[in-house]
Amino acid sequence: MSTEVRDEDENAAELKIGEEFLKSKCLMNCEIARILDHKYDQLQQMSDDATNQISQVFEKSMQYVKRCSRYKNPDAVRQVREVLSRYKLAEFELCVLGNLCPETVEEAIAIVPSIKSKGRKLEDDAIEKMLHDLSLIKKFE
């Protein structure tokens, strides 16, 4: 996607999203939880009034990712990215799947319709295998 996506054309379901989503590194909620945690500790060491340095956006993001991360253990977080990376997904798609943890193939396609779009069709079997591998990580966490 070389041209910038105009507001009206934007549609995450078809992976028509701003260029920044495709250029930058997207991160899953569980990865963000770890980064923000680390950042919070760093801040407390750095500044006497750490609480003043914490922005509202930081605080609300932290609450959100803690509540919504399915994987807590750092090894599990790494494994989730590794499993999802095997399927030639866009960074954005990888993160949506890692965040929402669909349980069935139908659900996976419903939340990330672009994985079934023309030209890059991911077979149902492959999606099934991916979900199975993710559920194993969850089980052994």
Place this chain on the structure above:
Amino acid sequence: MVFMEVEMPWNVIISPDKLDAKGLLLHKAIILRLMDDIANKKASKEHGYYAAVTTLNTLGEGKVRELSGDVLFPVTFSCITLKPAKGEILVGTVDKILKHGIFLKSGPMSSIFLSEKTMRDYKYVGGENPMFLNDKHAKLEKDTMVRFKVLGLKWLESEREFQILATLAGDFLGSI
């Protein structure tokens, strides 16, 4: 919602009294000032919400500003951002219930409206504890977690935030 790590440029302004001879303190002053600036900026139409500055990547040579004596340092840094996109599936919690729809919150996004018209079979039930109920007895009440789709969004420059319109039209959407 999908968080991103983006690199961006910035000009950090340091007042002369912070220009300590010890380099480390100046470095710290620059980082603290940068974090403060980004916290105040809160969000932008281009990047979405700024959650946290992660690393300072480059630090250019300071230039003295003649009138104030402040020193301006051009820097580049990495930042965790969060930008909602149309068509995206998000998870939020119910904040307020009105007859015509529900206000949801999701992380730093506090202005998400789910209209009664885009709630499919959910119907308003009034009373002391108002809620929306559907045929399968799924409930949407205060603090329920909801999976929804972004129908449209608008950047509000004055409030520095996104106003989001949500819908439940689609499979696997609703209370979770």
